[in-house]
Amino acid sequence: MDWKAIANAPWIWIAGFVQAAIGVFQAWYFFRLATRLMEKHGGYHRKDVLAIIRGAVITAIGPIMAEIFVMMALIIAISPGYTFQREGVGVGSVFTELVQVSNAAIGAGQEFGQPSFDLTGFAAAMVVVNVSCIGWSLGAAFFTRYLGRTRDKISGGDPRLLAVISVASTLGIFGYYAASEMKKGGGRPAAVIAGAVLSMLLFKLADWLKIPRLKEWALGIAMFGGMYIAHLLKS
């Protein structure tokens, strides 16, 4: 049987739904705990929670649409079922995914994307791509409770130092991602800079004009705006 037909058979969709169900249950349970706690002890009302939800939904749309675009590569190269199984709550990005499938194929003495890639290569890929992600989920299971203790030990409970740690580490990570895109050139530096300037402007405008709802839209507008400005500058 052709591996491509097997790769889109019901079994793989079922595996995807099992994983997605665990991820959604986890998120739903945490969401319920968090909203209850904020309403009971944080002085938040339903409308405050709704504003947070709106902000997160608006912000999520751009990256998810981008993911769907890149997913097309996986759908074409492997199958829709495989793509849902891996990306539904997939731990890896689509790029990582293609690298890992290629690694698995090499392990099986084949080459992904070439006629040599067959059911054996696909079986190797199914093991490798899934099992190599376990480091993240097992690491979270066993070490999450120690992350907070480590941070509290370092900060000694000083809230200003906690803010220093949070803001500096976030700028460190996103500084890396921003700088690596800028290094690639070809319109990407314009996207990074336009995204940054738009987001700063929108967050500041929300404070200056006292329109807190603008913050819900800020990152969403900044990412689409940055993308569009880079396209205009490059075309």
Added chain:
Amino acid sequence: MAPNTEGFVDLPLEPYEKEYLEPVHRVGFWTCIAISIAMFLPALLLFVLYRTVAPWSAILAGMGLALTYAVPFFLIEPISYYPVYGDAGNYMSMTTGNVSNLRLPCAAVAQAVAEVPEGTRKGAVIACIGIAVSVFVGVVGVFLGSLAGGWVTARFPVWLTNAFKTYLLPAVWGAVFGQFALRGPVYAIPALIIAGVPLLLGWKGYFIIPIAVFGTLLLAYALYKWRGIAPSKG
């Protein structure tokens, strides 16, 4: 810069730990174990239904290559992202992936909308709401995308498809960087330089990310200890 906690009242410690953290760890632990087990399901089903199993040599060689790529990130990602999204955020992000491009931006916007500083108890709980919402939207979006994404995106003009593929991600990095640059403007340029120099030297990402995170942290710590500089409320 003014301290970020001015006028801010955090959640009381006891209900935060008893009513939130304890169940978060309990359910977080078991759901992460469950998802780890579920990762074996595709290979198991492939064997049961089609009697197909990859040779051990192929699996070991493939795993060796795959883990060389992934292992550094097992350590770096949770340590780097935890200060922003807290415990529940870590469980969800390590279960569902797409952390830097999706989960962190949603956590950051949720905190900005709620006007709570990250690194606090309230900040962690609000980030949890933002990330949970991103999981719901993500699962639905990816399911629909797998079914109909090809049909829909084929109708998009070519320039838009190309712009999404090439420019959206850089714009996301820029936008989140900009948001946090407002909170700590003194760290922004040094953060870019600390990451930029090893990038220009052609070092690998899994070396540069810890350098970028801990380099910026060290600088921020020194500024705080010696000059009392801390992030503003933004």
